[in-house]
Amino acid sequence: MNARSSLHRSLRLPHDLPLESGAVLPRPMIGYETYGELAADGGNAILICHALTGDQYVASTHPLTGKPGWWTRMVGRGRPVDPARHFIICMNVIGGCMGSEGPASPHPDGDGCWGLRFPVITIADMVRAQAAALDALGIGRLLAVVGGSMGGMQALQWAAQYPDRVASVVAIATAARHSAQNIAFHEVGRQAIMADPEWQGGAYTAAGTNPARGLSVARMAAHITYLSEAGLTGKFGRNLQDRAEVGFGFDADFQVESYLRYQGMSFVDRFDANSYLYITRAMDYFDLATAHDGLLAPAFAATSARFCIVSFDSDWLYPTAESRRIVQALVAAGRHVSFVELSSPHGHDSFLLDAPTMNAVVDGFLRSGEGAAA
Amino acid sequence: MSLSPRLHQIAHHITPGASVLDVGCSDGLLLDYLRREKQVDGRGIELDAERVARAVARGLSVVQGNADHDLAAFPDASVDFAILSETLQAMQRPDEVLAHLLRIGRRAIVAFPNFGHWRVRANILFGGRMPVTKGLPQSWYETENIHLCTIDDFRALAASRGYRIIAQRHLWGANPQSAWPNLLADHALFVLSN
Numbered sequence: 001m002n003a004r005s006s007l008h009r010s011l012r013l014p015h016d017l018p019l020e021s022g023a024v025l026p027r028p029m030i031g032y033e034t035y036g037e038l039a040a041d042g043g044n045a046i047l048i049c050h051a052l053t054g055d056q057y058v059a060s061t062h063p064l065t066g067k068p069g070w071w072t073r074m075v076g077r078g079r080p081v082d083p084a085r086h087f088i089i090c091m092n093v094i095g096g097c098m099g100s101e102g103p104a105s106p107h108p109d110g111d112g113c114w115g116l117r118f119p120v121i122t123i124a125d126m127v128r129a130q131a132a133a134l135d136a137l138g139i140g141r142l143l144a145v146v147g148g149s150m151g152g153m154q155a156l157q158w159a160a161q162y163p164d165r166v167a168s169v170v171a172i173a174t175a176a177r178h179s180a181q182n183i184a185f186h187e188v189g190r191q192a193i194m195a196d197p198e199w200q201g202g203a204y205t206a207a208g209t210n211p212a213r214g215l216s217v218a219r220m221a222a223h224i225t226y227l228s229e230a231g232l233t234g235k236f237g238r239n240l241q242d243r244a245e246v247g248f249g250f251d252a253d254f255q256v257e258s259y260l261r262y263q264g265m266s267f268v269d270r271f272d273a274n275s276y277l278y279i280t281r282a283m284d285y286f287d288l289a290t291a292h293d294g295l296l297a298p299a300f301a302a303t304s305a306r307f308c309i310v311s312f313d314s315d316w317l318y319p320t321a322e323s324r325r326i327v328q329a330l331v332a333a334g335r336h337v338s339f340v341e342l343s344s345p346h347g348h349d350s351f352l353l354d355a356p357t358m359n360a361v362v363d364g365f366l367r368s369g370e371g372a373a374a
Numbered sequence: 375m376s377l378s379p380r381l382h383q384i385a386h387h388i389t390p391g392a393s394v395l396d397v398g399c400s401d402g403l404l405l406d407y408l409r410r411e412k413q414v415d416g417r418g419i420e421l422d423a424e425r426v427a428r429a430v431a432r433g434l435s436v437v438q439g440n441a442d443h444d445l446a447a448f449p450d451a452s453v454d455f456a457i458l459s460e461t462l463q464a465m466q467r468p469d470e471v472l473a474h475l476l477r478i479g480r481r482a483i484v485a486f487p488n489f490g491h492w493r494v495r496a497n498i499l500f501g502g503r504m505p506v507t508k509g510l511p512q513s514w515y516e517t518e519n520i521h522l523c524t525i526d527d528f529r530a531l532a533a534s535r536g537y538r539i540i541a542q543r544h545l546w547g548a549n550p551q552s553a554w555p556n557l558l559a560d561h562a563l564f565v566l567s568n
Binding site for chain 1: 417423426430434435437447
């Protein structure tokens with residue numbers, strides 16, 4: 001069952017995966033990484049869920065970019081999620097492009113890759129795939145599910161969808177629904193990809209083209225939403241890039257332009273354009289209250305999990321108001337919840353950066369859960 | 375870690391194994407004590423982010439929020455004790471917060487500085503100035519304490535709302551003060567029920 005398909009460690013689910021849309025994904029592949037050892041009683045398993053453009057390489061070197069893991073500040077020796085005491089699993093979401101079944105995976109017919117034939121997936125589908133993969137790995141109840149941004153959405157979805165299978169939920173810089181503004185920014189990104197002639201109606205692999213420009217623009221627009229006005233001003237201001245005065249043209253005169261172009265270009269080397277369409281769609285469809293007539297609290301009625309919710313004051317993508325809404329629902333549902341809004345100038349990306357208070361909060365939260373379990 | 379006499383007095387009224395909501399719980403010192411010493415199932419709410427972070431780092435279920443606005447989400451009769459310690463006088467609407475405490479908790483424990491204490495009275499009477507005392511150390515223009523009351527004021531509020539006073543304790547410093555509490559006690563604790 002286990003295989004290291006080309007670059008990524010992965011497994012193929014032993015059964016088909018039914019999706020929220022009604023479609024069925026035949027025996028999808030799941031790319032994953034693990035750190036630490038599973039305890040004899042299986043009680044130390046923590047699932048880390050990644051964000052939109054993240055992957056399973058949470059605490060190990062990325063095989064494509066050679067960069068260190070994307071959340072080594074949270075996961076690693078001496079960190080709140082610690083392989084010395086936890087068995088840590090991180091999976092690439094379905095729809096992704098790092099070893100999990102996605103639009104760039106080979107179609108089961110053997111007729112090229114999925115492309116736009118890949119079914120539209122949701123956050124609930126991602127979580128269902130993770131649960132199935134954990135079944136395959138012999139992992140039952142999770143000590144914790146931890147995630148930021150889209151990873152936080154999955155963590156919340158876990159408690160709603162598998163209420164008895166998770167003891168603690170850590171959801172950072174996230175929301176229980178996508179707002180009109182969130183959807184709007186994603187639509188800009190998708191339109192940028194689809195407007196690239198090399199996108200070829202999604203069939204760029206067969207056509208031998210690459211919609212890198214469109215994907216790069218999508219990444220540039222999205223990247224702005226991950227930062228803050230104060231953060232951009234502090235980092236770049238109106239500083240010019242390698243020149244003493246403006247060039248009266250459309251080169252990257254300003255440092256911020258050069259920075260965004262670099263962010264866009266480096267992204268296309270590691271990410272599939274169609275995956276970007278599918279995963280942003282999944283996020284846009286996300287609203288935990290939909291299944292409960294618009295009420296959020298009932299989504300948390302069945303679980304006995306404890307929750308740790310953290311927001312950042314400069315995060316305007318998933319602002320504190322959305323975290324408060326989650327907290328109020330959890331309180332109303334009678335759940336044990338910890339919530340704090342932390343101060344940081346770095347916007348949404350704060351959760352990925354050095355945040356000692358966030359680490360202290362998550363560490364204390366996880367340890368007290370372990371004490372209760374022992 | 376030992377508790378101050380005031381917090382200790384609150385802890386004294388909590389039955390072992392009870393569920394507790396501590397409103398204005400600061401960094402969770404009381405909740406931590408109750409969890410360890412009385413196996414209490416505790417939750418807290420606190421306005422200040424740094425205090426919340428310290429409480430959560432202790433492994434306590436504490437949410438950052440404002441008692442004037444954020445108590446409404448808590449379900450009816452969801453805890454045995456709702457505690458309001460040294461916070462009543464900083465509320466926009468102490469009466470509404472008190473009503474929430476008795477909606478959420480089967481009992482409410484409210485502890486506050488007594489503005490009827492003779493030192494306070496003497497400050498105003500002889501000094502002609504708003505009092506600055508050990509219990510109320512800030513000047514009038516910078517204090518968070520916007521709704522100070524005396525022990526008799528509090529009794530009157532409880533009576534007007536039909537709350538039952540189950541127990542009351544009055545302190546002068548660290549010592550009990552049973553005679554003329556409204557004049558001689560600088561601190562009061564009430565246990566209320568509906």
